[in-house]
Amino acid sequence: xxxxxxxxxxxxxxxxxxxxxxxxxxxxxxxxxxxxxxxxxxxxxxxxxxxxxxxxxxxxxxxxxxxxxxxxxxxxxxxxxxxxxxxxxxxxxxxxxxxxxxxxxxxxxxxxxxxxxxxxxxxxxxxxxxxxxxxxxxxxxxxxxxxxxxxxxxxxxxxxxxxxxxxxxxxxxxxxxxxxxxxxxxxxxxxxxxxxxxxxxxxxxxxxxxxxxxxxxxxxxxxxxxxxxxxxxxxxxxxxxxxxxxxxxxxxxxxxxxxxxxxxxxxxxxxxxxxxxxxxxxxxxxxxxxxxxxxxxxxxxxxxxxxxxxxxxxxxxxxxxxxxxxxxxxxxxxxxxxxxxxxxxxxxxxxxxxxxxxxxxxxxxxxxxxxxxxxxxxxxxxxxxxxxxxxxxxxxxxxxxxxxxxxxxxxxxxxxxxxxxxxxxxxxxxxxxxxxxxxxxxxxxxxxxxxxxxxxxxxxxxxxxxxxxxxxxxxxxxxxxxxxxxxxxxxxxxxxxxxxxxxxxxxxxxxxxxxxxxxxxxxxxx
Numbered sequence: 001x002x003x004x005x006x007x008x009x010x011x012x013x014x015x016x017x018x019x020x021x022x023x024x025x026x027x028x029x030x031x032x033x034x035x036x037x038x039x040x041x042x043x044x045x046x047x048x049x050x051x052x053x054x055x056x057x058x059x060x061x062x063x064x065x066x067x068x069x070x071x072x073x074x075x076x077x078x079x080x081x082x083x084x085x086x087x088x089x090x091x092x093x094x095x096x097x098x099x100x101x102x103x104x105x106x107x108x109x110x111x112x113x114x115x116x117x118x119x120x121x122x123x124x125x126x127x128x129x130x131x132x133x134x135x136x137x138x139x140x141x142x143x144x145x146x147x148x149x150x151x152x153x154x155x156x157x158x159x160x161x162x163x164x165x166x167x168x169x170x171x172x173x174x175x176x177x178x179x180x181x182x183x184x185x186x187x188x189x190x191x192x193x194x195x196x197x198x199x200x201x202x203x204x205x206x207x208x209x210x211x212x213x214x215x216x217x218x219x220x221x222x223x224x225x226x227x228x229x230x231x232x233x234x235x236x237x238x239x240x241x242x243x244x245x246x247x248x249x250x251x252x253x254x255x256x257x258x259x260x261x262x263x264x265x266x267x268x269x270x271x272x273x274x275x276x277x278x279x280x281x282x283x284x285x286x287x288x289x290x291x292x293x294x295x296x297x298x299x300x301x302x303x304x305x306x307x308x309x310x311x312x313x314x315x316x317x318x319x320x321x322x323x324x325x326x327x328x329x330x331x332x333x334x335x336x337x338x339x340x341x342x343x344x345x346x347x348x349x350x351x352x353x354x355x356x357x358x359x360x361x362x363x364x365x366x367x368x369x370x371x372x373x374x375x376x377x378x379x380x381x382x383x384x385x386x387x388x389x390x391x392x393x394x395x396x397x398x399x400x401x402x403x404x405x406x407x408x409x410x411x412x413x414x415x416x417x418x419x420x421x422x423x424x425x426x427x428x429x430x431x432x433x434x435x436x437x438x439x440x441x442x443x444x445x446x447x448x449x450x451x452x453x454x455x456x457x458x459x460x461x462x463x464x465x466x467x468x469x470x471x472x473x474x475x476x477x478x479x480x481x482x483x484x485x486x487x488x489x490x491x492x493x494x495x496x497x498x499x500x501x502x503x504x505x506x507x508x509x510x511x512x513x514x515x516x517x518x519x520x521x522x523x524x525x526x
Contacts (some may be wrong), residue, residue: 007033012450015040021047035060040475042070053078062087062094069094085110092118109134116142116162133158140168153178160185160192167192183208190216207232214240242267255280262288279304286312303328310336327352334360334380351376355417359383375399379413379420404428411436418444435460445472458482466491470507478509483516487523 003011007028014020021037021044034052037044038061045053045061058078061070063086071079071087071094084102087094092115095108105126111118112131116139122131124147132150135142140163146155156176159168161184169177169185169192182200185192190213193206198221206224209216210233217225217233217240230248233240241249241257241264254272257264262285268277270293278296281288286309292301294317302320305312310333316325318341326344329336334357340349342365350368353360358381364373369389374396377384388396404410404423411433413420418441424433426449434452437444442464448457458477462469466486473482494504508516 003032003036007036011036011040018044018047031057038070039064043073045070045073048073050075055080055083059083059086063090069097071097088118089114091115093121094118095121105131112142113138115139117145119145129155136168137162141166141171143168143171148173151176153181157181157184161188163188163192167195169195186216187212189213191219193219203229210240215243216240217243251277258288259284261285263291265291275301282312283308285309287315289315299325306336307332309333311339313339323349330360331356333357335363337363347373354384355380357381359387361387371395371399375403379403379423380417381419382422407433414444415440417441422447431457438464442468450474453477455479455482459485462486462491463489475509478512480512480515483508483512484519487516487519491520493520 010024010028011033015037018041024047029049029052031052031054034044034048034057038048038057042061042064045058048057053075055078058074062074062083069087069091071084074083074097076099079099079102081102084094084098085107088098088107088111092111092113095103095111095118098107100123103123103126105128108122108126108131112122112135116135116137119127119132119135119142122145127147127150129150132146133155136146136155136159140159140161143151143156143159151173153176156172157180160172160181167185167189169182172181174197177197177200179200182192182196183205186196186205186209190209190211193201193209193216196205201221201224203224203226206220206229210220210229214233217230220229220243225245225248227248230244231253233244241254244253246269249269249272251272251274254264254268255277258268258277258281262281262283265273265278265281265288273293273296275296275298278292279301282292282301282305286305286307289297289302289305289312297317297320299320299322302316303325306316306325306329310329310331313321313326313329313336321341321344323344326340327349330340330349330353334353334355337345337350337353337360345365345368347368347370350364351373354364354373354377358377358379361369361374361377361384364387366389369392371392374384374388374392378388378396378400400423403413404425407428407430410424410428414424414433414437418437418439421433421437421444429449429452431452431454434448435457438448438457438461442461445453445458445461445468453474455477458473459482462473462482463485466489469478469483469486469491493507505513505517
């Protein structure tokens with residue numbers, strides 16, 4: 001039986017928030033309704049009445065789990081061989097909830113191929129060489145659950161070659177830390193050098209490690225910190241400069257380091273803190289100004305610092321807090337108004353500050369809290385409400401309504417600041433205003449009514465903020481174009497399954513995953 005219009009309406013309006021299923025009206029509760037509900041989120045099975053947890057509903061639930069597995073909510077009587085296989089194919093960690101009688105070597109193999117960490121739930125009797133090898137190939141850290149008797153050099157080698165963020169070398173028995181295993185580990189992750197036995201630590205191995213990860217330099221023995229190793233360490237990454245002996249630090253090396261990470265200026269010897277090095281540092285991280293010697297804190301250096309980070313104004317000497325420097329600071333970060341001298345808090349600087357950060361109204365002198373400045377602050381952020389003088393609140397509220405009283409005014413406002421979209425009355429929201437808002441600030445998609453979430457609007461939003469794809473782009477709008485554009489604009493997808501997110505790619509519709517994965521890998525490598 002097909003869903004009624006009322007059931008469809010309820011699912012479209014409330015179905016994307018699992019907690020809402022706690023209070024489903026009885027008139028909507030049917031097998032067809034719950035079948036559609038668990039397809040949206042398998043964990044909804046938790047709220048399905050026992051009588052309606054049919055084989056079909058349970059199967060759909062384990063096939064559509066978002067993060068953890070829905071198998072935990074399947075009645076024992078419904079846990080068939082077919083259903084359990086579907087569950088571990090979707091999420092290897094589902095093996096934890098499979099009845100012991102149904103756990104076979106074949107099922108365990110499927111589970112660890114999907115999530116290596118599922119080896120934790122494989123019975124010892126079924127931890128065969130094949131199962132363990134498949135587990136560490138999927139996730140090197142699964143080595144933690146491999147019986148000692150099976151931790152061969154070949155298996156350990158596979159583990160360190162397939163580690164995720166940290167290195168699996170820390171889990172390798174000392175007897176298995178051969179030259180081949182250690183070399184493979186540092187090639188995969190330079191930080192693995194920390195776990196290499198002293199007897200195997202050579203200059204050549206250290207060189208490979210620091211080329212892979214500059215920060216691994218801190219694990220290089222002092223005797224092996226040669227000029228070659230330090231120079232080949234990628235000091236532009238991982239704050240490696242702090243591990244370079246001062247005797248080997250040159251101006252060129254320091255310049256390269258601060259161009260990547262301005263805070264590396266802390267590790268630059270005073271004699272090498274030239275104007276060029278200091279300027280490069282604050283252009284990368286304005287707060288590095290606090291590490292700049294006072295004699296080098298020129299107006300040019302200070303201006304560059306506040307243009308990168310307005311809060312760097314706190315470190316600017318009083319004599320250099322000029323109109324130009326202060327205005328540049330609040331334009332970058334309105335909250336920097338806190339550090340603008342009272343004598344320089346002009347109407348222009350205060351207006352610029354609250355237009356960038358409405359909450360900065362709290363630092364505007366009472367005499368300058370005009371209706372115009374208060375209105376600008378409120379349009380930017382509701383946080384400004386508490387700083388508006390009581391005598392102005394009524395007139396500012398009226399001015400706010402007037403500022404969003406017509407479609408033309410609303411369009412103009414959101415074109416200037418997409419965040420202002422939250423003030424647009426529902427009856428004035430149209431496709432053009434919604435599109436203009438998300439083009440200026442993708443986060444405005446959070447307030448766009450579902451009926452206006454067209455492909456064009458969702459596309460513009462993810463181009464601004466790709467992370468919106470997961471929770472704010474409707475499933476039906478996750479087209480190939482939108483998903484690939486999200487990837488091209490920096491969408492991050494967790495590279496390895498975890499208990500919290502065993503299937504990170506679930507945010508992409510199944511039929512599109514292959515194409516989107518290819519684009520993701522292309523971006524990651526290039």
